Amino acid sequence: MIPGPTHVPTRVLAAMATPMVNHRGQEFTALHGEVQAGLKRVFGTVGDLVIYPGSGTGGMEAALVNLFSPGDRILGVSIGAFGDRFVQIARRFGLQVDALEFDWGRAADPGAIAERLAADGEHQIKGILVTHNETSTGVVNPLEAIAKARGAHPALLVVDAVSSLGAVEVRADDWGLDAVVTGSQKALMIPPGLAILSLGPRAWAAAEKATSPRFYWDVLAYKKGFAKASTPYTPALSQWFALREALRMLEEEGLENAYRRHRLLGEMTRAGATALGLELLATEQWSPAVTALYSPVSPAALRKRMREDYGVVVAGGQGRVSESVFRIGHVGCVEPLDLLATLAALEMSLSQEGRQVHLGEGVAAAQRVWMKERSGEL
Amino acid sequence: MIPGPTHVPTRVLAAMATPMVNHRGQEFTALHGEVQAGLKRVFGTVGDLVIYPGSGTGGMEAALVNLFSPGDRILGVSIGAFGDRFVQIARRFGLQVDALEFDWGRAADPGAIAERLAADGEHQIKGILVTHNETSTGVVNPLEAIAKARGAHPALLVVDAVSSLGAVEVRADDWGLDAVVTGSQKALMIPPGLAILSLGPRAWAAAEKATSPRFYWDVLAYKKGFAKASTPYTPALSQWFALREALRMLEEEGLENAYRRHRLLGEMTRAGATALGLELLATEQWSPAVTALYSPVSPAALRKRMREDYGVVVAGGQGRVSESVFRIGHVGCVEPLDLLATLAALEMSLSQEGRQVHLGEGVAAAQRVWMKERSGEL
Numbered sequence: 001m002i003p004g005p006t007h008v009p010t011r012v013l014a015a016m017a018t019p020m021v022n023h024r025g026q027e028f029t030a031l032h033g034e035v036q037a038g039l040k041r042v043f044g045t046v047g048d049l050v051i052y053p054g055s056g057t058g059g060m061e062a063a064l065v066n067l068f069s070p071g072d073r074i075l076g077v078s079i080g081a082f083g084d085r086f087v088q089i090a091r092r093f094g095l096q097v098d099a100l101e102f103d104w105g106r107a108a109d110p111g112a113i114a115e116r117l118a119a120d121g122e123h124q125i126k127g128i129l130v131t132h133n134e135t136s137t138g139v140v141n142p143l144e145a146i147a148k149a150r151g152a153h154p155a156l157l158v159v160d161a162v163s164s165l166g167a168v169e170v171r172a173d174d175w176g177l178d179a180v181v182t183g184s185q186k187a188l189m190i191p192p193g194l195a196i197l198s199l200g201p202r203a204w205a206a207a208e209k210a211t212s213p214r215f216y217w218d219v220l221a222y223k224k225g226f227a228k229a230s231t232p233y234t235p236a237l238s239q240w241f242a243l244r245e246a247l248r249m250l251e252e253e254g255l256e257n258a259y260r261r262h263r264l265l266g267e268m269t270r271a272g273a274t275a276l277g278l279e280l281l282a283t284e285q286w287s288p289a290v291t292a293l294y295s296p297v298s299p300a301a302l303r304k305r306m307r308e309d310y311g312v313v314v315a316g317g318q319g320r321v322s323e324s325v326f327r328i329g330h331v332g333c334v335e336p337l338d339l340l341a342t343l344a345a346l347e348m349s350l351s352q353e354g355r356q357v358h359l360g361e362g363v364a365a366a367q368r369v370w371m372k373e374r375s376g377e378l
Numbered sequence: 379m380i381p382g383p384t385h386v387p388t389r390v391l392a393a394m395a396t397p398m399v400n401h402r403g404q405e406f407t408a409l410h411g412e413v414q415a416g417l418k419r420v421f422g423t424v425g426d427l428v429i430y431p432g433s434g435t436g437g438m439e440a441a442l443v444n445l446f447s448p449g450d451r452i453l454g455v456s457i458g459a460f461g462d463r464f465v466q467i468a469r470r471f472g473l474q475v476d477a478l479e480f481d482w483g484r485a486a487d488p489g490a491i492a493e494r495l496a497a498d499g500e501h502q503i504k505g506i507l508v509t510h511n512e513t514s515t516g517v518v519n520p521l522e523a524i525a526k527a528r529g530a531h532p533a534l535l536v537v538d539a540v541s542s543l544g545a546v547e548v549r550a551d552d553w554g555l556d557a558v559v560t561g562s563q564k565a566l567m568i569p570p571g572l573a574i575l576s577l578g579p580r581a582w583a584a585a586e587k588a589t590s591p592r593f594y595w596d597v598l599a600y601k602k603g604f605a606k607a608s609t610p611y612t613p614a615l616s617q618w619f620a621l622r623e624a625l626r627m628l629e630e631e632g633l634e635n636a637y638r639r640h641r642l643l644g645e646m647t648r649a650g651a652t653a654l655g656l657e658l659l660a661t662e663q664w665s666p667a668v669t670a671l672y673s674p675v676s677p678a679a680l681r682k683r684m685r686e687d688y689g690v691v692v693a694g695g696q697g698r699v700s701e702s703v704f705r706i707g708h709v710g711c712v713e714p715l716d717l718l719a720t721l722a723a724l725e726m727s728l729s730q731e732g733r734q735v736h737l738g739e740g741v742a743a744a745q746r747v748w749m750k751e752r753s754g755e756l
């Protein structure tokens with residue numbers, strides 16, 4: 001129950017064990033076609049995706065080096081550790097970042113972004129970096145509103161959707177998201193090892209002009225291969241097989257149903273934790289993918305107890321809240337029953353760590369949410 | 379029978395289907411320790427390895443951006459397509475490359491490298507790029523001799539061992555190889571998706587000073603994690619599980635035996651092909667990992683016939699020989715019997731494509747090599 005690498009469904013694990021094929025041969029052509037078609041539905045785009053062997057962080061770097069040039073001014077919106085990382089990568093490549101930071105636990109304010117852009121009458125700002133779901137705080141930014149806040153300003157909107165895509169709606173084309181990055185090991189339900197980048201027409205044009213040095217991440221090398229279903233360097237074939245299977249599963253469930261399931265999981269977690277007297281780090285725009293909670297006992301001891309005594313693995317806090325927070329991931333292949341079990345383990349562990357707990361109270365609160373959802377009241 | 383992605387043994391495929399673990403938890407600590415120990419034996423180094431989610435090309439880029447700075451002079455030794463790629467990446471990052479090219483089919487001449495270095499009395503040359511096994515031509519460079527040819531010149535020796543490591547001996551520490559790059563999908567017998575980089579003490583020191591922009595590939599971020607068995611970004615866990623299993627298999631076979639098996643496979647291929655009247659692209663230093671052959675008929679038609687009629691997949695030629703050459707990979711999990719079958723399929727396909735062939739003649743030549751090896755005459 002960590003926010004990635006998430007639990008991989010058995011069907012997908014089995015696909016990971018598929019024997020190799022020639023990555024320049026006909027089997028790969030079929031695989032390429034099905035994976036691209038499935039991903040386009042999840043990203044909400046008609047454009048081909050760039051699929052790298054890499055981690056999500058690699059995808060973030062790829063977006064930056066392909067779209068911008070050293071010295072470019074960028075507005076880096078951060079609401080937590082991953083927003084900070086995006087800014088850090090940009091600075092490493094010589095971009096001039098104006099950081100727009102919001103308190104941990106808050107979402108970005110589209111109005112504040114609009115103000116910054118309005119003050120930039122000469123259009124010096126070339127890009128806006130936004131985290132969709134901030135995994136460190138459990139807050140999901142209002143992406144569509146942020147995209148609207150950009151208005152007619154020509155800055156490219158670059159979105160880190162590593163922990164959101166597949167769990168929270170993303171409509172890259174409709175919302176005008178110029179670049180969207182994701183990783184494989186979150187809501188896409190496959191093991192880590194792929195970074196996936198969606199680029200809109202303005203981003204493709206920017207890639208033709210950007211002067212940041214790049215070879216491995218160069219999207220133009222990928223673009224040449226789209227028509228012949230070929231990647232410039234050896235693709236991580238096993239993850240491609242797995243992704244094909246996971247995309248079939250998402251199609252079977254229905255994307256809308258997957259989003260609804262994640263919203264339910266988020267609400268159940270909040271209801272359960274709140275009933276146990278725990279305080280959330282997030283004060284608004286709660287994430288359907290991960291919930292960060294202040295621990296009333298040592299978070300390290302609590303996590304150890306949950307893992308060793310009850311077999312449930314939850315994540316620690318990140319960055320400035322690493323000593324005070326723990327996080328329950330509920331993204332990807334997670335069912336409401338898993339969450340009831342997690343809350344039960346949390347109750348027992350809190351009790352054993354000396355916290356006064358009415359066993360079953362958190363579970364009951366989550367059950368009530370689930371029953372409401374089943375009866376159509378949610 | 380292509381030179382990567384190579385056939386993955388069943389034990390390793392099964393390991394690819396291992397469920398996820400917390401990459402910041404204790405299971406990963408154990409996995410990290412065993413994988414590092416096994417890799418150190420294969421690289422011939424005592425230093426910890428940097429293991430990226432990525433392809434071999436990513437590892438080549440990683441070596442360059444960590445060791446050098448824009449404007450640095452580099453000697454780029456090339457004997458084929460992958461040597462050219464190394465030079466191309468270096469130039470993309472603003473390095474000044476003096477290319478030292480040898481004819482396709484030839485190995486690099488250590489004497490010529492020594493001459494270039496001797497002419498550089500002021501030690502302007504900061505690095506030497508060498509391909510160990512050139513997959514496009516089927517030539518293995520005399521790595522130890524090249525390392526010796528460097529003498530007391532301080533240039534860092536950077537080796538692309540993507541298609542050699544595990545099939546041909548590499549002794550990074552003993553030979554003073556400052557950086558060695560490999561990929562997962564060749565002799566290491568696991569699916570593509572890992573790039574692995576070994577750095578010697580001088581290379582680690584260079585990484586502290588190099589100014590090429592980098593974040594994802596930054597080895598210093600990895601160095602911080604060695605002691606606590608942690609990677610800075612999410613590792614490609616499935617490939618780690620697979621690598622642990624493959625390293626166990628290499629250990630069971632014995633590295634010396636694996637090298638001997640690859641030499642045998644190379645000799646069998648050459649004997650078989652020569653008996654069928656085929657000409658090798660390589661004229662010396664034949665690779666134990668891959669054999670490139672001029673095709674007496676259309677190589678595309680020959681490969682199609684082998685694949686469709688006889689179920690054997692071989693590779694096409696690369697770059698300037700793509701219209702005239704095909705390649706038999708014999709690297710990784712390949713046994714002499716596989717090679718006899720491949721030669722048999724080659725004979726039948728050549729015959730059907732109109733070439734005069736005595737069926738069994740190539741197979742027989744390879745059999746004689748194998749029998750000689752069995753009786754200790756080889």
